[in-house]
Amino acid sequence: MARPREFELDDAVTKAMNVFWQHGYRGTSLPHLLEGMGITRGSLYKAFGSKKDLFLRALDRYEQDYVDPGVDLLMGADGDGGKRIVAVFDTALRGVDCGETRGCLLCNTIAEADDGDITAQVQRMEERLTTAFRKALQEEPIASDLDADSLDEEAANLTQNYVGLRILARGENDATALRKGAEARLRQLRG
Amino acid sequence: MARPREFELDDAVTKAMNVFWQHGYRGTSLPHLLEGMGITRGSLYKAFGSKKDLFLRALDRYEQDYVDPGVDLLMGADGDGGKRIVAVFDTALRGVDCGETRGCLLCNTIAEADDGDITAQVQRMEERLTTAFRKALQEEPIASDLDADSLDEEAANLTQNYVGLRILARGENDATALRKGAEARLRQLRG
DNA sequence: CCTGTTAGGAACCAATCGGTCTAGTAAACT
DNA sequence: AGTTTACTAGACCGATTGGTTCCTAACAGG
Numbered sequence: 183m184a185r186p187r188e189f190e191l192d193d194a195v196t197k198a199m200n201v202f203w204q205h206g207y208r209g210t211s212l213p214h215l216l217e218g219m220g221i222t223r224g225s226l227y228k229a230f231g232s233k234k235d236l237f238l239r240a241l242d243r244y245e246q247d248y249v250d251p252g253v254d255l256l257m258g259a260d261g262d263g264g265k266r267i268v269a270v271f272d273t274a275l276r277g278v279d280c281g282e283t284r285g286c287l288l289c290n291t292i293a294e295a296d297d298g299d300i301t302a303q304v305q306r307m308e309e310r311l312t313t314a315f316r317k318a319l320q321e322e323p324i325a326s327d328l329d330a331d332s333l334d335e336e337a338a339n340l341t342q343n344y345v346g347l348r349i350l351a352r353g354e355n356d357a358t359a360l361r362k363g364a365e366a367r368l369r370q371l372r373g
Numbered sequence: 374m375a376r377p378r379e380f381e382l383d384d385a386v387t388k389a390m391n392v393f394w395q396h397g398y399r400g401t402s403l404p405h406l407l408e409g410m411g412i413t414r415g416s417l418y419k420a421f422g423s424k425k426d427l428f429l430r431a432l433d434r435y436e437q438d439y440v441d442p443g444v445d446l447l448m449g450a451d452g453d454g455g456k457r458i459v460a461v462f463d464t465a466l467r468g469v470d471c472g473e474t475r476g477c478l479l480c481n482t483i484a485e486a487d488d489g490d491i492t493a494q495v496q497r498m499e500e501r502l503t504t505a506f507r508k509a510l511q512e513e514p515i516a517s518d519l520d521a522d523s524l525d526e527e528a529a530n531l532t533q534n535y536v537g538l539r540i541l542a543r544g545e546n547d548a549t550a551l552r553k554g555a556e557a558r559l560r561q562l563r564g
Numbered sequence: 565c566c567t568g569t570t571a572g573g574a575a576c577c578a579a580t581c582g583g584t585c586t587a588g589t590a591a592a593c594t
Numbered sequence: 595a596g597t598t599t600a601c602t603a604g605a606c607c608g609a610t611t612g613g614t615t616c617c618t619a620a621c622a623g624g
Contacts, residue, residue: 187600206485208399212582222602223583233582285484293476293484293540294397301544308541331553338554339534346537349484350499353492362522363529367558377621378571403612413573414613424612 191229194219196247199240203287206294207237234297241303244287249307256314263322264371267315267340271364274348278357285352289345308341315340322371343367382420385410387438390431394478397485398428425488432494435478440498447505454513455562458506458531462555465539469548476543480536499532506531513562534558 201218202210212233216222221229230236252270256263274286284290288307295301316337319325325336343364351360392409393401403424407413412420421427443461447454465477475481479498486492507528510516516527534555542551 205487206399208397209487211580213580222604224585224603225601227583228600289540290484293481293543295544296396296400305545332557335553335557338550339557342537342541342551342554343530343534343558344537345540346533346535349480349536349540350533352484353486354496359529360533362526363533366523366526366530367534380571402610404610413571415572415574415615418613419571 187229192243194221194229195236195239195243198236199243199247199287202237202240203244203284203290206290207300208294234299238299238303241287241291241300241307245307248286249288249310253310253314256318259321263318263320263326264324266318267322267371268368271344271347271368274344274351275357275361275364278351278355278360281355282351283353283355286345286348289348290352292345293349308345311344312337312341324370340367378416378420380410380412380416383434385412385420386427386430386434389427390434390438390478393428393431394435394475394481397481398491399485425490429490429494432478432482432491432498436498439477440479440501444501444505447509450512454509454511454517455515457509458513458562459559462535462538462559465535465542466548466552466555469542469546469551472546473542474544474546477536477539480539481543483536484540499536502535503528503532515561531558 197219198215201214204210205214210233212223212226215233215236216226219226226236230239252273255269256266258266288304291300291304292308295304316333319328319333319336319340325333328336347360347364350363388410389406392405395401396405401424403414403417406424406427407417410417417427421430443464446460447457449457479495482491482495483499486495507524510519510524510527510531516524519527538551538555541554
């Protein structure tokens with residue numbers, strides 16, 4: 183009945199996500215997006231409505247591609263919880279080793295956002311992360327004897343540490359210093 | 374010989390710092406600055422040259438007014454080091470209690486910057502903070518028996534945790550959750 | 565008082581911002 | 595074949611961006 187779309191929506195969102203990841207929401211202009219996505223203005227606005235709507239979809243994609251795997255790893259019941267927490271930090275550190283200088287789109291957006299819709303979305307993700315840390319801690323032999331309050335505290339602290347790590351991983355990538363800092367926190371969890 | 378300036382340079386820089394603190398570098402427009410500083414375009418450009426130069430001076434002012442006191446506190450030899458570290462985190466948490474929703478200009482800038490000059494300046498401040506944490510740890514009875522490498526690790530970790538805390542303190546101020554997270558890290562240092 | 569210097573205000577600048585719209589064309593369906 | 599839709603390319607929009615320039619008023623020294 184009609185001509186089908188010539189670009190994959192999913193693919194376009196992924197490309198947009200990478201542009202936003204690199205330059206931030208404010209730092210990303212329409213020409214940036216068009217070049218990175220390989221489509222034209224008309225197609226972008228027909229498919230996504232506005233820059234902000236596209237950004238919200240890019241955040242969804244980031245959650246799906248990068249947050250969900252981490253949360254799943256933490257929530258999964260295989261191995262003890264401490265090893266799973268270490269693995270999540272290690273994934274971030276290995277990214278830095280591989281030259282990832284963009285940090286984390288979620289963390290970057292927490293720091294940049296002043297829009298209610300955007301703030302709500304990243305805060306929801308942040309809470310998911312803390313919940314997942316808590317679940318992993320519950321299944322960590324060393325920490326499992328903590329009471330509920332202490333578990334909350336430890337989980338909140340892991341989120342703080344994780345966000346700080348990834349913010350500091352932007353730009354210059356002094357990977358060894360970052361790893362040292364994480365090591366101090368993770369030592370007690372490493373089996 | 375000439376008409377004297379009608380506004381205080383120091384005062385203007387402080388006002389600019391507060392505007393940048395609230396909206397970030399990219400999010401701050403010239404009209405924002407002019408209104409916040411109470412001067413006009415001509416005066417601003419004559420006195421500061423450019424928006425970026427003004428921002429670098431605002432960063433200097435932030436370092437002077439907010440970073441230096443923290444570093445001095447950490448480096449000062451009064452009391453044991455652990456209490457001094459706790460005091461630095463407490464200062465940030467008390468700010469949140471008092472309704473400070475702008476986070477920390479230094480940490481926000483780390484997350485936002487993509488300019489070499491700006492990045493260099495905030496990284497220098499970040500290193501000062503880590504060095505100060507290390508000094509305080511050295512004078513903390515519990516930690517003073519650590520070897521040099523372990524001290525580096527603990528200091529780097531405190532910086533990570535501090536940055537994460539202050540990034541998460543932007544916007545919504547769920548102060549209790551922030552305090553819980555910090556408490557988990559500081560418990561061992563609290564005498 | 566006079567002259568040189570500067571502040572201040574506002575007009576002005578080119579460039580870019582996010583966003584809309586139009587043409588003409590290409591592809592799918594009945 | 596005819597209809598419908600999405601494609602591309604580009605002009606175009608008003609608003610805003612950071613930055614400049616000019617004119618006038620205020621103040622200093624001689």
